[in-house]
Amino acid sequence: MSNNVMEVRALRKEFGSSVAVENVSFEVRKGEILGLLGANGAGKSTTLFMLLGLITPSSGSIRVFDKDLQTNRVEILQRMNFASSYQCLPYNLKVWENLHVFSEIYRVENGKRKAVELLDMFELTHLRNKMTGSLSSGEQTRLNLCKALLSDPDLLLLDEPTASLDPDLADKVRKILLELQRQNGMTIVNTSHNMADVHELCDRILFMRKGNVIAEGTTAEILDKFASTSLEEVFIAIARS
């Protein structure tokens, strides 16, 4: 059995005459944190949504846990989860109601205990009876992470996990994610514009531009390749090239 949790081969997505993802191939190794970086319009979100089965690729293949995503979607999604700072849980449910519903959907053993632990970890316990719609954006971001971690996923996809968080909370969230990843061997794919996130979290980085992966490697390798001292400079150089 391969050591790769995910294998993406020649992924392509066209919307009419527009090509959002041209030719993307990569692997995600078990237990690693992979960063997916790129400017707006680079194809990160489209790639991420294809990895989640939300968008069907025009061509190419995605294998997760050694299974084809298109034909084993529900089985694979049971072992995956997703959190985004740009998505909310239903605003018209209370915090604990949302976590209870999703713990049942993900068939979590001891869902209530797990929800209580996560609320405590992300400093949301005092908000458990608040309506989700009344939370601040930072609180909603943390609640999304609680929901994503309820099922102890083998593969976690994150879209800007610390956007809307102040530097203190962002640092705490990064440390929580690293600790959980160390404890559970969780594999994470993380898209972010926050270079502190990328630097602290990611074992490996993929840079995308115009629907293609144009650079891949560890932070040190990327910096060396672009003869730069900061990921932000590399990001800007790629975006403007």
Place this chain on the structure above:
Amino acid sequence: MDLRVIKALLMKYMFVCSRNSFRAMDVFFWPLMDLFVWGFLSIYMLKVSHALPSLITFLIGATILWNVLYRAQHAVSVMFLEDVWSRNLLNIFVAPIKTSEYVGAAYFMGLVQSVVVMVLLGIAAAAFYQFNLFQLGIGLAILFANLMLMGCWLGLLTTGFILRWGPPAEALAWAVPFLIQPISGVFYPISVLPVWIQPLAKVFPSSYIFEGMREMLTTGSTAPHYLWCAFILNVVYMIATGFLFRYFLQEARKMGFLAKYAA
């Protein structure tokens, strides 16, 4: 199908309904208003014209049964729309939920709302118009089952349209039943329709359901011919709608609509 997942989806919807009085209006207020309008109208017509007393019976029976169908369709569509409005669609479609589980939960909600509406209107009709819906006996159960089936596949069809064509199609959740109501002989026999429309009425199970209802109320029989026609058509449409919904879902994934609606 995992019942735990279906239960979770129903629980989510009940949490929403418990604090949304407009959802409660769907089940309690609008059906009652419908019954009052049609009931008092038929009493008035009886007084000012030489209309047969059976007119009240037909109109009230039709109003109650039409609401059963409408509520089933509406419940199925609105359960999906609640996820759209609360921007929860992405969370649902990245979760390990089978299409059959999602649809099963929606159908169950349609069943629950239809039962509530039928009982509520049955009691109101008895109180205000001395109309006993339950005089139909076993026939009522068969009518109800057929109306439920039709409401469910109509609701799934509507949901499929919304998935495929997006927010502009949301109005169909309310409009679709009224597209078929005029040619289904809900409040009048099919023979009243223009001759060139009557063949079209035969395509809809609802036509047979309401013709069957009138025959039951008139003759006391169970109108087996009408009910079998309705049931067979319902089964065919239920299967066809299932395939169509899957197709619309595939198209929505291909065109990126699921991600777009969630944004």
